[in-house]
Amino acid sequence: DGDRFVEIWNLVFMQFLDQPDGSRDALPRPSIDTGMGLERFAAIMQGKRDNYDTDTMRALIEASAEIMHQDADGPFKASHRVVADHLRSTAFLIADGVLPSKEGRGYVLRRIMRRAMRHLHIMGAKEPVFYRLLPALIQQMGAAYPELVQHQALIAQTMKGEEERFTALLERGLTLLSDELDRLGDKEALPGDVAFKLYDTFGFPLDLTQDALREKGRTVDEAGFETAMAEQRKRARAAWVGSGDAAAETVWFDARDKHGPSEFLGYVSEKADAEVQGIFRGNDELAEAPAGDDTVAILLNQTPFYGESGGQVGDHGTLTAPGVRVEITDTQKRNGDLIVHYGKVVEGTLKPGMAVHAEIDHARRTAVRGHHSATHLLHEALRRQIGTHVTQKGSLNAPERLRFDISQPRPLTDEELAAVEAEVNARIRENAPVETRLMTQEEAVAEGAMALFGEKYGDEVRVVSMGKGDDDRPAYSIELCGGTHVGRVGEIGPFRIVSESGVSAGVRRIEAVCGLAAEALALETESRLKQIADLLKVPVADAASRVAALLEERKSLTAQVSDLQRKLATGEGTSATESINGITLSARDLGDVSPKELKGLAESISKQIGSGVVALMSSADGRGSIVIAVTKDLTDRLDAVKLVREASALMGGKGGGGRPDMAQAGGPEADSEAVFAMLRKTLEAA
Incomplete structure (x- = not known):
């Protein structure tokens, strides 16, 4: 504990495993942990x-x-x-x-x-x-x-x-x-449930709370904290309804040991002959799957079906044999390199060992790989237009759209999105070939390939290059990717960004479409615009200016209506008050006036009457609302909060709130007669 010695090297000889009963078992691989670090x-x-x-x-x-x-x-x-x-x-x-x-x-x-x-x-x-x-x-x-x-x-x-x-x-x-x-008493430990509230509500880890308390010479009831944490986990487990998928995953470890990895043929072919190695349902391996069985998972020795991974969705298609037909509705990767086909047996009986013809849905795969290739171009365009801090945080490449999450701390402007979209389309029009090569990860990164964070790569990686390069790079986009892609970038077709939004702190999401999906979006947009123009009875080219004119007109009319409602509510100089027990009461049912307007109107009337009580009710949207204002000189006799709560009860509501001089409440009923009668009775007794 003193300063005579400085530890520079700590060797730990690991030889035994201590058992709870005090006995020791020899480790299968004794070792030495050396603590001589670089620093x-x-x-x-x-x-x-x-x-x-x-x-x-x-x-x-x-x-x-x-x-x-x-x-x-x-x-x-x-x-x-x-x-x-x-x-x-x-x-x-x-x-x-x-x-x-x-x-x-x-x-x-x-x-x-x-x-x-x-x-x-x-x-x-x-x-x-x-x-x-x-x-x-x-x-x-x-x-x-x-x-x-x-x-x-x-x-x-x-x-x-x-x-x-x-x-x-x-x-x-x-x-x-x-x-x-x-x-708490002097030096008393902070209760564990309070420390847990700090953690659960304010994001304070336990060690942060302990740091803050250490300065004050206090500690935390750690046992109480752990109890509160355990109770929360228990509630979370009770609220969660498991699907059983986790248990079913264990079967794929055995299948991998028994059959080895699946061979993927989908880079070069969309159909192939294969052998059924196993049929599964949940955690059970089946001897056969008859027609009508729509919950089976099928393992083949080789397949053209792409198992969902790297953001690309799994393929659909069919497995056929004489008298047998299976519709595949999803394909997933399990246990790393097993490709599992999920589907329904619609004809015959499928059995292990059976030879089948596997064929993917060509149109669906075409749309998926178009969106996947467009994602690569989008990634590079974002880095060039927005900055090299942009990196992929997640993606989805489906037949109907692509979704791309990026590290980006602020929203992208319309101008930036337009520039990115234009750059992607410019690269597509070049119609450069898409090349794929196998090399070591070190070679790929040295050539400029982008490895995506969170993805696992083997000793040999697949490098996808697309678009024309420049002096610094052999291609526009170079990424490590195991997905399927178009042969030339022109096959992607037109590219359109649909939306940009926030996902979490520092992460933005871009959704886009290309090819047939982009054409469908353009046709749908054009059709909607034509419908709007027809409703406005103007040419499409004039629709925007006509809508702008209507909005301006609506704004003017809304202002006029508000002014008329104010004049109606305040009485425009006419007498709309009564005196009860020496107290002036202005009680009015304003009908379909917005509840948001009531407080402002009540303030205006309070200024007009100088001293008294103002009660305004409305029945907008089929629901009653009330505001009660009490002038300052009367708040020692009357409380606006108590008055609106009594009114709310008569309206079928619960409670209400505000200040002693101004409060608001509501309820499903708008019975102004009963409410105003209650107010008169209260003032008589005040």
Whole structure:
């Protein structure tokens, strides 16, 4: 525990497995874990006592100290170290394609980021500053890790956006924590259910709450926290209705061991003869599948059917043999390299060992591969038009459309989408050939191929190149991809972007169509536009200006109606009041006036009468609404909230709310006579 020794190398000899009863079993493969890491070695070579004093880490610590105006070795020494360490982790994770989320790797990233942000907050940060440390990291490590430079914009925007969101959560969470601590006795541990609420509602991991409490000399009831967590999991399991698919997956491990991997022939052929290796339903292997059996999964020794993967949907088609016909409605990959055909036996009886003729739905495959090839062009066009920070986060290539999720922190403008669409169509019109080659992953990346984050690649990869290249690249788009594609880009046909929207923080979604689907969209759009023009009784070319004129006219008429309703409600100088027990009451049923208008009208009438009570009711949209206003001089005798709640009960509603001088409620009934009678009776007794 002292400072006479510095640990630079820790060897762990792993030989036994401790059993709960205290006995030990020999490990099948004893081993030695060596703890001599690169940074420890750097500390030795630089004559430092720990990793944080090495040149790289020290530069980041000093950058944190400078931006926070705090001494690097002062009272916040530990906080600077946390920030420097987590800065590296954050930047590298985002550069590698991980974005903050609620689960998996994204959740790990979010916890790392929030811990660093919490320490910045401890040091006095009131606005996002974490992202401002990124240049210091890139200066230290950008030359060795060029992906930091390539993705600098995305990393910075992601860090800033996450810190903005966390700052708002932090303020609310710390307020809750402070309120709870005020209720506890001196040094009493924070109850586990409160810590869980901070985690579940405000995104505070347990270690973040412990950090905040440690400064105050307090702890957390961890057992209570775990109990609350277990109860939530129990509720989640009770709410989830499993499909049984997970149990059924175990059968494919046995099938893989028994039959080996499926051979895919679909790159070169859309039909093939094959042998049925197995027929399955759920976790059971069947001896046969008779006609009418529509829940079978079929394994063939070879197949032209593409199993869904990499965003491309599985093929449909048929399996036929003399007297037998099976309609395949889905094809999936199982256990890595098994291609499983799902379908219905519509004729005869299918049996293992039977020879069948497998043929995919040609038209459907054509549409799917067109959308898949268009996705490659779209990806490259986005990177060239928007920036190289754009990377694929998910995709769907189906017969009727493509869906493409990208890392992008802000919405794309109409101008940017138009430029991307134009570039894709320009490449399609070039009608360049699409080439596929097999090579090692290292060779592919060296040639400029883009490997997609989250995809698993073997020793040998399939590289798809399309479009004319330039001086720097042999082709416009080069990606590692196992899907099926067109022979020439011209086969994709016209390309249209349909929509752009947000999916989650830092991820945008583009939906598009091409080929026959794009033609169908154009025809449908033209037909709808013609219908609009016919309704307006103008040529199609004049439809937009006519709609604009109608909207302007509607705006003017709406303003006129609102003005007339205001005049009607306020009485335009006519007497619409009565005096009860010395209190002026203005009670009016305004009929079909919008409930949103009632408060403003009530304020206007209150100013007119000077002192009194205003009650306005409406029956818009078949539902009653009421606003009651009490002038300030009467709020010690009458409460508008209590009055609207009594009115709401008469209207069949529940409750209501507002201030003592202005409150609103509603109900399914609009019985103004009963409500106003109640008000008169209340004023008589006031």
